[in-house]
Amino acid sequence: MSAKPEEAPEAAVVLSTALVKAWTILDVKQSVISKVIGLSPATVSRLSKGEYHLNKKAGDWDAAVTFIRMYHSLAGLLDGDETLMKKWLHTHNTDFGKAPIALLSETGGGVHNLGGYLDSMRGRF
Numbered sequence: 001m002s003a004k005p006e007e008a009p010e011a012a013v014v015l016s017t018a019l020v021k022a023w024t025i026l027d028v029k030q031s032v033i034s035k036v037i038g039l040s041p042a043t044v045s046r047l048s049k050g051e052y053h054l055n056k057k058a059g060d061w062d063a064a065v066t067f068i069r070m071y072h073s074l075a076g077l078l079d080g081d082e083t084l085m086k087k088w089l090h091t092h093n094t095d096f097g098k099a100p101i102a103l104l105s106e107t108g109g110g111v112h113n114l115g116g117y118l119d120s121m122r123g124r125f
Contacts, residue, residue, distance in 0.1 A: 012053040019064045020048050022071035027086050028101065035105040037063040066111050067104075073118035 023033050034044045037060040046052035054060050071085075078084040089101050095117070096103060103110040 010053070012056060015061070015064055015068070016047055016050075016053040018068050019054070022068055025082050025085065026071065026074075026089050028089070028104065032101065032105050033067075036067055036111050063111060066115050070111060070115040070118055073115065073122055076122055077118065 019033075019037075023030075028036075030044045030048060031041060033039075034041045037044075037054075039047070039060050043052055047054070054064050074085050074088065078088065090099055092099050100114055103114045106113075
């Protein structure tokens with residue numbers, strides 16, 4: 001009898017799950033995530049419960065990928081210390097003149113700017 005190979009999860013499920021995990025670890029409110037990825041608060045709530053998955057053909061996909069990239073850059077800089085990662089995101093930063101969390105909900109690509117900043121910091125080490 002041969003074992004049936006397990007099917008790989010859909011990319012939308014994987015990305016949606018990773019996004020929820022990242023925002024939860026970083027203590028980012030759903031209202032902020034709603035602005036970051038451009039989904040309604042109700043849809044973000046469904047996403048957090050696993051009742052909705054991101055759409056690869058929509059703008060929310062790219063913003064979610066960028067948020068997760070930002071999360072991984074921060075984890076790389078701080079050796080995955082979740083407490084430090086959360087503290088960095090929520091504490092005033094002199095480079096920005098405000099806490100990095102405030103950049104996330106800014107229009108004009110705040111999450112992209114923050115991700116780029118963290119990527120450039122990783123390049124210095």
